[in-house]
Amino acid sequence: MTPFAQTAAQTDHYDVIVIGAGPSGSVAASLLHQQGKRVLVLEKQHFPRFSIGESLLPCCMQVIAEANMLDAVNQAGYQFKNGAAFNANGRSTYFDFTDKFTPGPGTTFQVERGDFDKLLADTAASQGVEIRYGQRVDAVDLSHNPRLTISDEQGASYELSADYLLDASGFGRVLPRLLDLERPSNLPSRTAIFTHIQDNIDSVDMGDYHFDRNKILISVHPDNRDIWYWLIPFSNGRCSLGVVGEPHLLGQDADLEATNLEATLIRLVREEPRLKQLLSRAEIIRKPAKLAGYSANVSTLASDKFALLGNAGEFLDPVFSSGVTIAMQSASIAAKCVVKQLNGESVDWQTEYAQPLMRGVDTFRTYVQAWYDGRFQDVIFYQDPNPKIKQMICSILAGYAWDESNPFVAESERRLNMVVELCR
Structure with missing residues (x-):
């Protein structure tokens, strides 16, 4: 036997097992591997696979760089993104992410997630x-070292153990389900209907209105501002298109059946005049799907045996595209804590992981809730905003929800309500 040969028993144990190879899983595995830890990622699906969450925020570019994946992402030819545009009842406004309060990247990309997630996973694999x-x-089984029972595609079952587990399974929420950690979200149950289109926007005469492919477009239903639409341009002439609302607002139960999703989506798009005109030549190229009751919460985010990353722990709402940023931020924070624990140091997972992560999540939560109750929409569409305040809010929309030097992060609810009163 050579000095480097391993027995079967040795190969059954890893420093860290990561469940899920999406953005948080690939980034966490890369960060841990860079620190010399023996990491295994287990992924249920094969990549590329479809996912929504296609409009990244500039803040996540810092974590991509930390994982040594920035060159791969920059060279992939994704759609450049520098901000967010908003549309309601013929009123338009936008936020330029380069004009923000918080230092850091001000641009990012809009990506088809099947390709993007595969790129991150392949880059992590190329790193080892x-x-x-x-x-x-x-x-x-968490009774001793964490131990997993796994099934492969041939139906064979096997076991692996690790010193630590990271759950990056997204909406699959593997550990919350197996460990009975799931708890109701404090956000109402909403449904998203979505598809991909060949947008053909360039051939549409929009008069004085200019559609900017470098920004996600968020549109509000003219009669019910609890319903909103996303339009995310890609670099190949396509867009991701979605509509979000509580189920009873989107139609009858029958409208939300799989066979009626396309007709429901088309009907809802035609109810928003500017979106109807903008997409008058669009062609649906992917069968519409829905995601229902997506908001989620858990009783605990981490212990000395496991941590939940991204959507596996908590998902708020797609309105400000925070999902991937929260996922990557959780991967970065958790990886540092895991390395510390594996190196024999004591880690307080509540104060060193859960609380720091939730500071940003709770900031996003403030603005998500205020979007749906109308307060934040009043702020966004205010005609004469204070430039300094707009920069501070722009930082949050760009993903910098952990920057507590920003008053709109440190005191998110109070500061927002103050501006709401000024706008009203």
């Missing part, structure tokens, strides 16, 4: 991270 696709986690 081991990824196994087509692997389903069936059970977890």
Whole structure:
């Protein structure tokens, strides 16, 4: 036996097992591998696979750089993004992410997630991270070292152990389900209907209105501002198109059946005049799908045996595209804590992981709730904004929800209400 040969028993144990190879899983695995930790990523699906959450925020570019993935992302040819545009009842406004309060990147990309997630996973693998696709986690035992029971695609079952587990399974929420950690969200149950289109916007005469492919477009329904639409341009002439609202606002139960989703989406788009005109030549190129009751919460985010990353822990709402940023931020914070614990140091997972992560999540939550109750929409569409205040709010929309030097992060609810009163 050579000095470097391993027995079967040795290969059954890892420093860290990561469940899920999406953005948080690939980034966390890369960061841990860079610190010399033996990491295995288990992914149920095969990449590329479809996912929404296609409009990144500039803040996440810092974590992409931290994981040494920035060159790969910059060279991939994705749609450049420098801000967010908003439309309601013929009124338009926008936020330029380069004109913000918080230092850091002000631009990012809009990406088809199937390709983007595969790029991150492939980059992690090229760095030396081991990824196994087509692997389903069936059970977890935390009585000693964390131990997983896994099924492969041939139906064979096997076990692996690790010193630590990271759940990056997104909406699959593997550990919350297996460990009974799921708790109701404090946000109302909403439904998103979405598709991809060949937008053909260039051939549409919009008069004085200019559509900017460098920005996500958020439109508000003219009669009910609890309903909103996303339009995310890609670099190939396509867009991601979606509509979000509480189910009863989107139509009858029958409208939300799989066979009626396309007709429901088309009907709702035609109810918003500017979007109707903008997409008058668009062609649907992907069968519409829906995501219902997506907001989620858990009883605990982490312990000395596991941590939940991104959507596996908490998902708010797609309105400000915070999902991938929260996922990557959670990966960065958790990786530092894992390395510290594996190196024999004591980690207080509540104060060193959960609380720092939730500071940003709770900032986003303030603005999500204020979007739906109308307060933040009043601020966004105010005609004469204070430039300094707009820069501070712009920082949050750009993902910098953890910057507590920003008064609109440090005191998110009070500061927002103050501006709401001024605008009203």
